[in-house]
Amino acid sequence: MIAFENVGFNYGGGELLSDVTLRLAPGSFHFLTGPSGAGKSTFLKLAYAELRPTAGRVSIFDRDARMMTRDDVALSRRRIGVVHQDCQFLDHLPLVTNVALPLTVASRAGDAQDLTALLDWVGLGKLADALPPQLSGGERQRAALARAIIMSPDVVLADEPTGNLDWDMSLRLLTLLVELNRMGKTILIATHDMNLIRQAKSQLAARVLRIQNRRVQLAGADL
Amino acid sequence: MKFALPALLAPDRQADRVVPPSGFTAQLTLFTAAAMAFLAVFALALSLASGRLADRWASALAGTATIRISAPPEQLDTQVAAVLALLATTPGIDTARALDTEEQRALLEPWFGPDLPVEALPLPRLIELTEARPGYDSEGLRLRLAAEAPGAVLDDHTRWRRPMAQAAERLRLLGALSLILIAGSTAAMITLAANSALSANLPVIRVLRLVGAKDAYIVRAFVRRFTLRALSGAAIGTVLAMTLVALLPRADEAGAFLTGLGFQGFGWLLPLLLPPVVAVLAFAATRAAAFRTLKGLT
Ligand SMILES: Nc1ncnc2c1ncn2[C@@H]1O[C@H](COP(=O)(O)OP(=O)(O)OP(=O)(O)O)[C@@H](O)[C@H]1O
Ligand SMILES: [Mg+2]
Numbered sequence: 403m404i405a406f407e408n409v410g411f412n413y414g415g416g417e418l419l420s421d422v423t424l425r426l427a428p429g430s431f432h433f434l435t436g437p438s439g440a441g442k443s444t445f446l447k448l449a450y451a452e453l454r455p456t457a458g459r460v461s462i463f464d465r466d467a468r469m470m471t472r473d474d475v476a477l478s479r480r481r482i483g484v485v486h487q488d489c490q491f492l493d494h495l496p497l498v499t500n501v502a503l504p505l506t507v508a509s510r511a512g513d514a515q516d517l518t519a520l521l522d523w524v525g526l527g528k529l530a531d532a533l534p535p536q537l538s539g540g541e542r543q544r545a546a547l548a549r550a551i552i553m554s555p556d557v558v559l560a561d562e563p564t565g566n567l568d569w570d571m572s573l574r575l576l577t578l579l580v581e582l583n584r585m586g587k588t589i590l591i592a593t594h595d596m597n598l599i600r601q602a603k604s605q606l607a608a609r610v611l612r613i614q615n616r617r618v619q620l621a622g623a624d625l
Numbered sequence: 626m627k628f629a630l631p632a633l634l635a636p637d638r639q640a641d642r643v644v645p646p647s648g649f650t651a652q653l654t655l656f657t658a659a660a661m662a663f664l665a666v667f668a669l670a671l672s673l674a675s676g677r678l679a680d681r682w683a684s685a686l687a688g689t690a691t692i693r694i695s696a697p698p699e700q701l702d703t704q705v706a707a708v709l710a711l712l713a714t715t716p717g718i719d720t721a722r723a724l725d726t727e728e729q730r731a732l733l734e735p736w737f738g739p740d741l742p743v744e745a746l747p748l749p750r751l752i753e754l755t756e757a758r759p760g761y762d763s764e765g766l767r768l769r770l771a772a773e774a775p776g777a778v779l780d781d782h783t784r785w786r787r788p789m790a791q792a793a794e795r796l797r798l799l800g801a802l803s804l805i806l807i808a809g810s811t812a813a814m815i816t817l818a819a820n821s822a823l824s825a826n827l828p829v830i831r832v833l834r835l836v837g838a839k840d841a842y843i844v845r846a847f848v849r850r851f852t853l854r855a856l857s858g859a860a861i862g863t864v865l866a867m868t869l870v871a872l873l874p875r876a877d878e879a880g881a882f883l884t885g886l887g888f889q890g891f892g893w894l895l896p897l898l899l900p901p902v903v904a905v906l907a908f909a910a911t912r913a914a915a916f917r918t919l920k921g922l923t
Pocket of ligand 2: 442443444487561
């Protein structure tokens with residue numbers, strides 16, 4: 403699905419990531435951890451082509467990210483659901499419209515039948531008509547997740563999706579991601595939440611990646 | 626990436642709503658388009674009216690001249706005959722004809738009334754001539770006239786009409802130049818308004834990109850808006866200005882030379898082209914601005 407080969411990246415200063423090689427195989431479930439500022443969000447941005455590598459090669463659906471046109475990037479994002487760390491919405495449109503936005507921009511607005519079911523599932527059924535600025539941090543994260551999966555994407559990339567959620571809601575969200583993974587979706591979650599990772603490992607074979615010293619390594623058995 | 630203007634104007638409520646309504650730039654664009662169309666109507670009227678004037682003066686008047694013969698009554702007929710004979714042998718003259726008493730009376734009637742005893746007055750006789758192509762040599766003709774008929778004076782209108790025709794031609798060019806400048810400023814102002822709307826909406830554009838919107842989709846949301854606004858603004862300005870032009874007092878009846886600043890016949894259809902032209906300008910300007918903005922984003 404998404405492959406990194408000897409990828410290096412810097413924002414113009416020193417190298418933030420270097421010599422990163424890994425593959426997100428179809429149907430795999432990964433966590434990405436590391437200290438704050440280690441480059442987790444940066445790694446995700448490389449994976450959905452918001453950033454291009456400064457060294458090496460990132461392939462998204464077997465295409466070199468550097469060769470992708472702007473339209474190619476747009477199309478690839480219909481197959482990659484992203485939950486941003488700072489969930490951004492169109493603040494002038496109600497939540498339900500925001501969640502359906504990926505369908506709208508893909509001219510598939512008609513496919514939105516199970517929208518209420520989806521909103522109910524993330525616990526936002528009653529807030530369908532609320533405007534995003536009226537939502538709490540956790541509500542925004544759940545809405546962002548609903549928006550990320552509405553296109554039934556092949557890959558879900560989530561950046562701290564449970565950062566503002568209580569444990570019950572975190573578990574619910576994890577369950578949803580696990581379910582998606584069982585349906586064959588590729589999942590990558592950047593998180594600090596070790597409890598969440600342990601919980602997931604009890605349910606499925608999740609792999610844990612850790613960013614340390616600019617490298618992305620498979621974490622040891624300490625988890 | 627490409628999309629046609631008609632497809633653009635087809636309503637797409639979903640796409641319209643993804644960009645928040647922006648009251649201020651909307652009114653700015655509407656006002657700019659209206660004001661520019663208003664000015665353009667007058668520039669067009671000026672250009673058309675001076676064009677008509679230039680054409681009329683250049684063609685109808687420059688080709689004719691008058692010879693005025695003042696002489697004692699007993700010599701008058703001889704001199705007229707001599708001048709006519711002379712003109713018949715002058716190269717470059719198409720026709721020459723002495724005006725008869727009735728025609729002279731008609732010419733003088735506006736000033737002296739219908740009862741003027743033309744026969745009894747020592748009026749000069751007039752010979753009207755039309756120029757052939759190429760024209761005659763007016764200096765040579767003057768010399769020959771002085772020799773053969775001392776009372777004859779050549780009055781070729783071109784002497785004073787030529788600079789006026791040139792001035793009218795200049796005026797027509799100025800009108801056309803103004804139209805071009807107005808078009809340029811319209812495009813510039815709409816570009817500024819579009820740029821400000823685009824930068825105000827950068828967060829919106831980022832969200833749209835993130836959820837997989839192609840550039841063309843985002844561009845369309847902005848372009849459609851600005852094009853429709855410019856179209857309605859220009860329509861308002863055009864209608865206002867055309868109403869004012871129609872209400873202008875007509876100078877036609879007052880003086881033969883003056884053609885009022887206005888439109889005639891099919892000329893009234895020309896300003897109707899302004900709203901679509903402004904819409905096309907707005908379309909191109911906004912589209913270029915939007916693609917430029919998007920190129921700078923990931
Ligand atoms: N656009 C940018 N320009 C320059 N430096 C940046 C930019 N974005 C991030 N950085 C820097 O890159 C480093 C990694 O940032 P990143 O957001 O990837 O960290 P993170 O691992 O996601 O941290 P956190 O856990 O706090 O979210 C940070 O030091 C940050 O300051
Ligand atoms: Mg981060």
